[in-house]
Amino acid sequence: MTATPVLERTSLDSVAARIRSHVVDMCAGPEGGHLGGALSCTDVLAALYFSVLNVNPWRPDDPDRDRFLLSKGHAAVGLYATLAERGFFQVEELAGYGRPGSRLMGHPVRAVPGVELPTGSLGHGLALGCGFALAARYEGRSLRNFVLLGDGELQEGSVWEAAIAAASLRLDRLVAVVDRNGLQLTGPTDGIAPMEPLADRWRSFGWAVREADGHDPDELAGHLGSAPWEPGKPSVLIARTVKGQGLAFLAGRSASHYVKLSPRNHARAVRGLRAAEDAV
Ligand SMILES: Cc1ncc(C[n+]2csc(CCOP(=O)(O)OP(=O)(O)O)c2C)c(N)n1
Ligand SMILES: [Mg+2]
Structure with a gap:
């Protein structure tokens, strides 16, 4: 498979800004959307799709492509914006999100080019990622498999079953x-189910662990691009993020989880994002 062109790392911030802007627009539509969790993972998605993943929008089913699973499928608006920016489908299609007849629904499905599997029921992505990794091993392919999880999602026991399996299978x-x-x-x-020390937990399950600023796409790309970090071990990057990142009136608040932006708040959000972009 021919390596696909990727952006210079210095451009990742501007890609992330465009993704955020699409996310905000979609969440002002009739359905609203999971705004906070989409904005917290925007920089991860930008780093993956524009620097790390070996994917080709013209051949979304290439058997040698890297695999990406959005296990926290509720952040679908973030994935749609990223896939559109990366060229898997037209950016104009984002305007149809959540509307009757659109394939861009609240959770991702395979009808959307670039989506590997439907996700949204939390706790399943890592096990599916194990399956992808095993299949690639059996087929002798050297592709990599990336899975993005929410931190609340880690309360699902199936995540830790998959973590055990991945380490024991040396994936x-x-x-x-x-x-x-x-x-x-x-x-x-951590008020609901404390997870710290999270890095040590993953280490104790046999994973190579790193932590990073989840809003620095260059740093994220550096870590993710260089995985695996230890031979024979699966890798996990704990990305420290802010829910609702980029929107001063929602950032760090549970209220950002699912939002239908009013026209006033949409305008406020657009202004805030523009100001942040101008400041870069
Ligand atoms: C099995 C399952 N239980 C409950 C839900 C409903 N749900 C959707 S998002 C969410 C919270 C997830 O929190 P987190 O993983 O931290 O996501 P983020 O903060 O990134 O949005 C819940 C409980 C679900 N999608 N799947
Ligand atoms: Mg969370």
Whole structure:
């Protein structure tokens, strides 16, 4: 498979800004959307799709492509914006999100070019990623498999079953990213089920672990691009993020989880994002 062109790392911030802008527009539509969790993982998605993943929008089913699973499927608007920006489908299609007849629904499905599997029921992505990694091993393909998980999602026991399986099968072409925004639907993750020391937990399950600023796409691309970090071990990057990143009136608040932006708040959000972009 021919390597696809990727952006210079210095451009990742501007890609992320465009993705955020699409996310905000979609969440002002009739359905609203999972705004906070889409904005917390925007920089991870930008780093993956514009620097790390070996994917080709013209051949979305190329058997040698890297695989990406959005295990936190509720952040679909972030994935749609990223796939559109990367050229899997027209950016104009984003305007149809959530509307009757659109394939861009609240959770991703395979009808959307670039989507590997439907996700949204939390706790399943890592096991599916294990399956992808095993299949590639059996077929002798050297592709990599990336899975993005929410930190609240880590409360699902199936995540840890998959973590055990990945380590025991020595799936070092499997890379997990945890969107560590500290919030889930109803409040702070650690108030509901404390997970710290999270890095040590993953280490104790036999994974190679790194932590990073989840809003620095260059740093993220550096870590993710260089995985696997230890031979024979799956890798997990704990990305420290802010739910609702980029919107001063929602950032760090559970209220950002699912939002239908009013016209006033949409205008406010657009202004805030523009100001942040101008400041870069
Ligand atoms: C199995 C399952 N239970 C409940 C839900 C409903 N749900 C959707 S998002 C969410 C909170 C997830 O929190 P987190 O993983 O931290 O996501 P983020 O903060 O990144 O949005 C819940 C409980 C679900 N999608 N799947
Ligand atoms: Mg969270």
